[in-house]
Amino acid sequence: MFRYQSLEDCPLDEDEDAFQALGEEDEDIDQFNDDTFGAGAVDDDWQEAHERLAELEDKPVANREQDGPSGEDSDLLGEPEDTLAERLTRLVIDSELEDPAIMQAVQTKVPAQQPGGLNSSIWDSSAVLRRIRGPLLTQEMPSVSVLDYALPQRPPQTREEERDPSERALPRRSSSPVIGSPPVRAVPIGTPPKQAAVPNFNQQILCPKPVHIRATMPQRYPAPYGERMSPNQLCNVPNSSLLGHPFPHSVSPVLTHLQRAQLLGGAQAGRMSPSQFARVSGLVGSPLPSVNPKLLQGRVGQMMSPASGFRAFFGAPPAPSQPQHPPGPAGSHLQSLRPQSQMFRPDTTHLHPQHRRLLHQRQQQNRNQHRSLNGSVGDRGGHRSNQQERKDPYANLMLQREKDWVSKIQMMQLQSTDPYLDDYYYQNYFQKLEKLAAAEEVHGDGPKKERTKLITPQVAKLEHTYKPVQFEGSLGKLTVSSVNNPRKMIDAVVTSRSEDDETKEKQVRDKRRQTLVTIEKTYSLLLDVEDYERRYLLSLEGERPALMGERKQKICDMYDNLRGKAPGQDRPSDDHFMQIMCIRKGKRLVARILPFLSPEQAADVLMATARNLPFLIKKDAQDEVLPCLLRPFSHVLYHLPLGTVTSLVQQLTNLPQSATASAPTNLHLTAVLQNKFGLSLLYLVLSRGEELQSSDANTELMQDNQWTELMLMATRELLRIPQAALAKPVSTPSNLISLFSRYVDQQKLNLLETKLQ
Amino acid sequence: EKHLVLLRDGRTLIGYLRSIDQFANLVLHQTVERIHVGKKYGDIPRGIFVVRGENVVLLGEIDLEKESDTPLQQVSIEEILEEQRVEQQAKQESEKLKVQALKERGLAVPRADTLDEY
Numbered sequence: 001m002f003r004y005q006s007l008e009d010c011p012l013d014e015d016e017d018a019f020q021a022l023g024e025e026d027e028d029i030d031q032f033n034d035d036t037f038g039a040g041a042v043d044d045d046w047q048e049a050h051e052r053l054a055e056l057e058d059k060p061v062a063n064r065e066q067d068g069p070s071g072e073d074s075d076l077l078g079e080p081e082d083t084l085a086e087r088l089t090r091l092v093i094d095s096e097l098e099d100p101a102i103m104q105a106v107q108t109k110v111p112a113q114q115p116g117g118l119n120s121s122i123w124d125s126s127a128v129l130r131r132i133r134g135p136l137l138t139q140e141m142p143s144v145s146v147l148d149y150a151l152p153q154r155p156p157q158t159r160e161e162e163r164d165p166s167e168r169a170l171p172r173r174s175s176s177p178v179i180g181s182p183p184v185r186a187v188p189i190g191t192p193p194k195q196a197a198v199p200n201f202n203q204q205i206l207c208p209k210p211v212h213i214r215a216t217m218p219q220r221y222p223a224p225y226g227e228r229m230s231p232n233q234l235c236n237v238p239n240s241s242l243l244g245h246p247f248p249h250s251v252s253p254v255l256t257h258l259q260r261a262q263l264l265g266g267a268q269a270g271r272m273s274p275s276q277f278a279r280v281s282g283l284v285g286s287p288l289p290s291v292n293p294k295l296l297q298g299r300v301g302q303m304m305s306p307a308s309g310f311r312a313f314f315g316a317p318p319a320p321s322q323p324q325h326p327p328g329p330a331g332s333h334l335q336s337l338r339p340q341s342q343m344f345r346p347d348t349t350h351l352h353p354q355h356r357r358l359l360h361q362r363q364q365q366n367r368n369q370h371r372s373l374n375g376s377v378g379d380r381g382g383h384r385s386n387q388q389e390r391k392d393p394y395a396n397l398m399l400q401r402e403k404d405w406v407s408k409i410q411m412m413q414l415q416s417t418d419p420y421l422d423d424y425y426y427q428n429y430f431q432k433l434e435k436l437a438a439a440e441e442v443h444g445d446g447p448k449k450e451r452t453k454l455i456t457p458q459v460a461k462l463e464h465t466y467k468p469v470q471f472e473g474s475l476g477k478l479t480v481s482s483v484n485n486p487r488k489m490i491d492a493v494v495t496s497r498s499e500d501d502e503t504k505e506k507q508v509r510d511k512r513r514q515t516l517v518t519i520e521k522t523y524s525l526l527l528d529v530e531d532y533e534r535r536y537l538l539s540l541e542g543e544r545p546a547l548m549g550e551r552k553q554k555i556c557d558m559y560d561n562l563r564g565k566a567p568g569q570d571r572p573s574d575d576h577f578m579q580i581m582c583i584r585k586g587k588r589l590v591a592r593i594l595p596f597l598s599p600e601q602a603a604d605v606l607m608a609t610a611r612n613l614p615f616l617i618k619k620d621a622q623d624e625v626l627p628c629l630l631r632p633f634s635h636v637l638y639h640l641p642l643g644t645v646t647s648l649v650q651q652l653t654n655l656p657q658s659a660t661a662s663a664p665t666n667l668h669l670t671a672v673l674q675n676k677f678g679l680s681l682l683y684l685v686l687s688r689g690e691e692l693q694s695s696d697a698n699t700e701l702m703q704d705n706q707w708t709e710l711m712l713m714a715t716r717e718l719l720r721i722p723q724a725a726l727a728k729p730v731s732t733p734s735n736l737i738s739l740f741s742r743y744v745d746q747q748k749l750n751l752l753e754t755k756l757q
Numbered sequence: 758e759k760h761l762v763l764l765r766d767g768r769t770l771i772g773y774l775r776s777i778d779q780f781a782n783l784v785l786h787q788t789v790e791r792i793h794v795g796k797k798y799g800d801i802p803r804g805i806f807v808v809r810g811e812n813v814v815l816l817g818e819i820d821l822e823k824e825s826d827t828p829l830q831q832v833s834i835e836e837i838l839e840e841q842r843v844e845q846q847a848k849q850e851s852e853k854l855k856v857q858a859l860k861e862r863g864l865a866v867p868r869a870d871t872l873d874e875y
Binding site: 392402403410 | 758773775776777778779784786
């Protein structure tokens with residue numbers, strides 16, 4: 001599955017070939033199975049093989065000439081290399097290994113003779129591998145760890161096909177195995193692939209395709225010497241030039257520590273794979289006694305400096321830039337703590353620019369330190385200058401490629417087809433930051449780099465229609481439920497209760513629940529409507545009218561939900577609306593919806609609110625969320641015509657139409673005045689009225705009896721209420737005084753003024 | 758390249774980060790567990806730690822220059838352990854009182870045993 005996805009995502013031409021190559025792997029599966037559980041799983045002969053190989057180790061290394069098709073080994077290597085390389089190039093999804101130097105070199109191998117038939121039932125995987133096995137064994141190939149077959153989840157077939165048995169080989173131990181060694185041989189699931197992360201950094205494909213990295217040809221890494229064998233290191237067995245290895249020359253695929261020592265000693269410059277060096281360096285500090293002194297001397301820093309790539313290895317080992325790399329992947333851990341930026345640089349693509357700068361600074365420093373040593377092959381000098389390494393021999397236990405691997409996994413997890421859906425808050429947060437930065441930019445200096453955010457890989461949404469697995473010739477389909485094919489587990493049926501059985505409380509509860517459901521539905525509509533703007537911008541021209549239509553429809557739906565659909569009736573009752581308004585979320589919902597409603601609808605809402613204000617106030621005592629409505633209300637008020645304003649005030653004050661009998665106390669108004677929201681609202685409305693009045697001198701307002709009466713009533717009430725009882729409004733509009741001045745005399749005006757303060 | 762790791766149970770470990778994986782499992786070398794009580798702290802050397810990823814809360818790199826720059830006072834191990842014990846005791850006392858008070862009022866604090874302590 002995983003692999004399929006990666007293949008589908010792959011835009012490169014090798015698709016077809018890759019598919020063909022995949023077919024070949026099926027045959028390997030059975031063999032692998034056998035190896036793991038059947039005959040091949042026998043482990044016992046590793047010791048014998050080990051002994052045998054130990055003797056072989058003493059063979060002269062001279063075989064490993066650079067140009068040596070002469071060597072049987074190299075020839076043997078050549079052919080399997082070749083075939084494997086070909087197959088692997090087909091498999092390789094990204095073009096990392098299209099390094100012409102590598103490919104040419106690999107393909108110039110002369111197909112060689114059959115390898116000697118060294119036993120290894122374990123390695124009966126494929127003919128190719130068998131051929132490899134031969135020479136490798138003769139080259140002191142250590143025993144095979146069957147456990148290596150039990151490998152991580154990543155496309156195992158790909159891996160194992162490519163896998164050189166030498167990978168599983170244990171190097172010769174110069175001392176007896178440490179107690180914990182058998183388990184050590186097991187390859188843990190979390191092991192990073194034994195592949196080169198990016199052999200040629202200059203051609204590295206963008207990070208967004210980490211899947212492809214996994215299918216990259218595994219690189220052969222040297223077996224670490226002896227004792228300190230972490231499982232990872234175990235897998236990173238002697239390199240093989242099988243797979244488009246950057247060293248096209250017939251370097252022996254198996255490099256025991258002895259060979260390595262020789263290499264390090266300067267016999268063959270730059271032939272070691274980067275990880276070899278890294279491994280060696282990582283192992284130098286081993287406290288275990290039987291450390292090969294040569295290895296100890298051959299300390300090399302971490303090879304994979306981003307700029308150099310593998311080509312540098314042909315020349316001389318690039319200046320190590322080691323211990324500072326640990327912050328790299330550790331930094332990737334801090335993704336959640338720090339935004340990171342992606343640049344197309346090899347191993348630092350996912351780091352925050354600041355972080356990357358720091359890293360490279362340190363690298364530069366180290367590079368400069370070792371600049372002089374670049375000429376020396378064996379790096380015997382390397383260790384001399386590298387003081388930091390000496391102080392911390394445990395540095396760089398993790399290869400750069402391992403770090404890259406981990407960070408790629410993490411990047412993969414960030415892949416998203418719809419960032420707005422998956423990561424809404426993050427996106428919004430950064431939009432806000434960017435706006436801030438842009439605003440600041442206008443005033444000040446350039447944009448701050450710290451604001452760059454991690455550009456997560458964006459995968460195009462591909463529709464995969466899932467077809468359940470089918471076997472030919474079988475009857476029916478397999479009933480397998482998986483993520484893509486979920487199976488219904490529970491039948492949840494909605495049963496409506498009969499009305500009679502319910503008690504009053506239950507009815508009330510049900511009604512409340514219904515209201516809650518309505519609120520939630522309306523909320524979804526609201527979120528959709530709010531999102532339309534963004535979609536509008538993203539959509540094509542043709543789609544836009546449709547989008548607008550949808551939006552309008554949704555707005556209508558929302559309004560209907562709010563007011564309660566009363567088919568065939570005017571809206572006689574505010575009941576539904578009141579129910580919603582009793583719930584805190586409902587009030588917030590209304591506040592958010594108001595901007596979307598048409599003026600009439602909005603006014604309607606306002607009226608309903610005003611009408612029932614005391615009730616709402618009472619209910620709001622605990623939540624105190626009514627003031628959130630003030631702002632949208634004021635916006636609405638701006639657009640209200642006069643008549644509406646009048647009625648609003650009326651509602652607020654709850655005066656009977658004809659003030660024939662004015663009650664001595666107006667409870668409604670009193671309540672309104674004593675509540676923060678109510679008072680503020682009242683003020684707002686009054687202020688709006690005043691605006692209208694003052695803006696147009698000839699307005700009928702002056703002649704409007706109703707308005708005058710209302711004003712008188714309001715002022716009277718205001719005066720009556722003791723100062724203490726008066727609520728503290730959110731804001732006191734300035735034109736209230738002028739409003740009142742029309743209706744009251746100076747003395748009262750002064751009183752009012754004091755009250756308003 | 759010292760790193761500071763905060764674990765879910767509230768421990769702080771400081772060590773050289775040697776290895777990670779995609780689950781945030783960490784291998785720390787020359788680890789020191791640092792206990793903070795008030796303004797004092799104490800270090801207990803622990804050696805090599807392998808931490809399972811799910812227990813990691815956060816991980817940060819220690820700036821070696823700034824490391825010496827703290828207002829905190831380092832004390833001996835015994836002292837800090839003693840302080841910690843005292844602190845724990847005090848916490849437990851207050852917790853007990855709280856539960857008692859709530860019980861009297863008829864309320865019960867749900868004991869979320871699976872919750873992390875910090």
